[in-house]
Amino acid sequence: MKVKILRLGHRKKRDKRLTTHVALIARAFGADEVIICGERDDSLIKTVKDVVKRWGGPFEISYSKNWKKTLNDLADNYTIVHLTMYGVPFEKALNKLKGKNLVVIVGSEKVPSDVYKLADYNLSVTNQPHSEAGALAVFLYELFSGKKKRFKDYKIKIKPSKRGKKVIKK
Amino acid sequence: MKVKILRLGHRKKRDKRLTTHVALIARAFGADEVIICGERDDSLIKTVKDVVKRWGGPFEISYSKNWKKTLNDLADNYTIVHLTMYGVPFEKALNKLKGKNLVVIVGSEKVPSDVYKLADYNLSVTNQPHSEAGALAVFLYELFSGKKKRFKDYKIKIKPSKRGKKVIKK
Numbered sequence A, B: 001m002k003v004k005i006l007r008l009g010h011r012k013k014r015d016k017r018l019t020t021h022v023a024l025i026a027r028a029f030g031a032d033e034v035i036i037c038g039e040r041d042d043s044l045i046k047t048v049k050d051v052v053k054r055w056g057g058p059f060e061i062s063y064s065k066n067w068k069k070t071l072n073d074l075a076d077n078y079t080i081v082h083l084t085m086y087g088v089p090f091e092k093a094l095n096k097l098k099g100k101n102l103v104v105i106v107g108s109e110k111v112p113s114d115v116y117k118l119a120d121y122n123l124s125v126t127n128q129p130h131s132e133a134g135a136l137a138v139f140l141y142e143l144f145s146g147k148k149k150r151f152k153d154y155k156i157k158i159k160p161s162k163r164g165k166k167v168i169k170k
Helices: A016-028 A042-055 A067-074 A113-118 A132-143 B016-028 B042-055 B067-074 B113-118 B132-143
Strands: A003-010 A033-038 A060-064 A079-089 A102-106 A121-124 A156-158 A167-169 B003-010 B033-038 B060-064 B079-089 B102-106 B121-124 B156-158 B167-169
Touching: A003 A016, A003 A067, A003 A132, A016 A033, A016 A042, A016 A132, A016 B016, A016 B132, A033 A042, A033 A067, A042 A060, A042 A156, A060 A067, A067 A102, A067 A113, A079 A113, A079 A132, A102 A132, A132 B016, A132 B132, B003 B016, B003 B067, B003 B132, B016 B033, B016 B042, B016 B132, B033 B042, B033 B067, B042 B060, B042 B156, B060 B067, B067 B102, B067 B113, B079 B113, B079 B132, B102 B132
Parallel strands: A003 A033, A003 A102, A033 A060, A079 A102, A079 A121, B003 B033, B003 B102, B033 B060, B079 B102, B079 B121
Antiparallel strands: A156 A167, B156 B167
């Protein structure tokens, strides 16, 4: 089972923080890779690679200048899920998706109508307006049934504590 | 059971989109109110009020210039939860929190150390770096066991569909 997140329509100036959050959510909640589409943004990629170096992996980040080609290339081996507030409740599809290779598409403001057609599943995490970051986090958390990924090759990790901050260096 | 979200350290320029996402996540996942602390930002408050007008409520958004006073005022009747990557896994506390009046604190970049002391629970949604938006969404989703809030007084709502967008006007 491989899970790749495809972030559509990144705009370097406007979306930097939100796309960074999407990438870090992808990593923290167990996806294998995030593919950034839209404007090329090397500093974003560096930020995420730096997190992987310090906090561990494996986790990949890459850039695609042609999301449609990327999706078509993956379509043979991956089920394509598009998270959208217009879709059917993700809970209904979850059992069918567990254990499969998935590409999970998360859009920015405007999603091309082709995406709705290319996706095997258009799924909503509530049908209310909120956040692609929130939707992705809940979807991945439920996909992996709350099971935490064990990261390897980290330099630092957190020791959970009731008060304050405890960081362990390797 | 009342659930209020307290967004700490909002910076008008840098955090506008992320704080908007936090507020919309609060609404979509069933909280009653979001309290914005940090820089006063009337356009943010207007954006969220406009969403409530169109998509329904009840949901409140307010501003506090003194988060400590706000927390102290609420402390008698609310259990204070602080979401932080340094905390203990939220899953451990969830059953104790269900059905209670809660204030859920979500920080921005720098969280004052007092917050860790004032909180009844410092809880993590994974101990990895990611996003306050993602953490809040997963926490609220699990707090309400995936049960969707029914919004009232909406002008539009979505009819979930397998492809495309269906919006119903009231």
